[in-house]
Amino acid sequence: MKRTIAISLHVNDRPVAAEVEPRTTLADFLRTTLALTGTHLGCEHGVCGACNVLLDGQVARSCLMLAVQADGQRVVTVEGLSPAAGLSALQQAFKSHHALQCGFCTPGFLVSAHALLQEEPTPSRERIVETLSGNLCRCTGYIPIVDAVEAVARRRRAGDDGAAST
Ligand code: FES
Ligand code: FES
Numbered sequence: 001m002k003r004t005i006a007i008s009l010h011v012n013d014r015p016v017a018a019e020v021e022p023r024t025t026l027a028d029f030l031r032t033t034l035a036l037t038g039t040h041l042g043c044e045h046g047v048c049g050a051c052n053v054l055l056d057g058q059v060a061r062s063c064l065m066l067a068v069q070a071d072g073q074r075v076v077t078v079e080g081l082s083p084a085a086g087l088s089a090l091q092q093a094f095k096s097h098h099a100l101q102c103g104f105c106t107p108g109f110l111v112s113a114h115a116l117l118q119e120e121p122t123p124s125r126e127r128i129v130e131t132l133s134g135n136l137c138r139c140t141g142y143i144p145i146v147d148a149v150e151a152v153a154r155r156r157r158a159g160d161d162g163a164a165s166t
Contacts, residue, residue, distance in 0.1 A: 007071040011036070012080030020067045026060075027051045029067035030077055038078040038107045042136070049108040049135035053077050059115045059134075078107035081114050081166070089152050090114060090166040097148040101139035108135050113149045117166045122153045 004019040011034060020029055027044075030036045030053070042048035044063045051063040054076035081088055087095065090113055100106045109132060116123055116131045123131070128149045129142075137145065152166060 005068050007068055009070050009072060010074045012076055018067075022066065022068055024067045025063055026053070026065040026067045026070050026075070027062035029070075030062060030075070033067075036077045036079055040104055040107055042104065047136065048105070049112060050105055052108040052111040052135070054080075054111060054115060057115070057118070059112055076111075078110050081110060088114075088166055089155070090117065090149070093148040093151045094145070097144045097151060099140060099144040099148040105135060105137040105139075109137070109145055113145075113152075114166045117149070117152060122157045123149075124153075125150050128153070 002021055004021055006017070006019055008015065008017040010016065011030070016034065018029070018033055020033070027039055027041055030039045031041070039053055039062055040050040041063060042050035046061045046064045049061070051061055052059050053062045054060070055065075055070065056073050082091065090110060094100055094106065094110070112132055112135050113128070116128065120127065125146060128146050132142070132145060132149070
């Protein structure tokens with residue numbers, strides 16, 4: 001018989017209670033148990049950032065964590081970054097700047113960029129590049145991605161309320 005452990009946490013502001021095997025990663029729990037497949041799995045060893053989620057507001061590699069380690073915490077996945085309708089300012093900027101091609105890396109970039117913009121509402125381009133250096137993309141060459149995040153920061157700097165939420 002498989003041994004399981006009871007966990008309870010909040011995922012995208014909803015309470016979740018589940019029984020998980022101790023070896024289940026947070027990424028697998030989110031994708032398989034909760035069907036939150038926006039969290040992608042690329043390298044599965046902490047390099048690519050495709051699996052990034054927010055854990056109590058901080059970016060975390062969900063492939064490197066066990067689901068049991070998220071017990072009692074607040075997890076936000078890329079699905080949780082979307083407004084009830086339409087796109088967030090950051091998502092819209094990704095779309096406008098053609099900041100994705102295959103889209104595999106995009107959830108991780110959105111999570112990393114969202115966290116940066118929460119902490120530093122108007123980061124410099126250098127700061128954006130530095131922050132996103134923890135995410136790998138095989139398609140875009142990174143420039144459109146950095147442009148998209150910088151566009152949100154620039155609109156905020158100009159006092160455009162439409163970009164107030166990421
Ligand atoms: S899948 Fe987690 S860092 Fe690559
Ligand atoms: S858009 Fe394809 S890997 Fe980034």
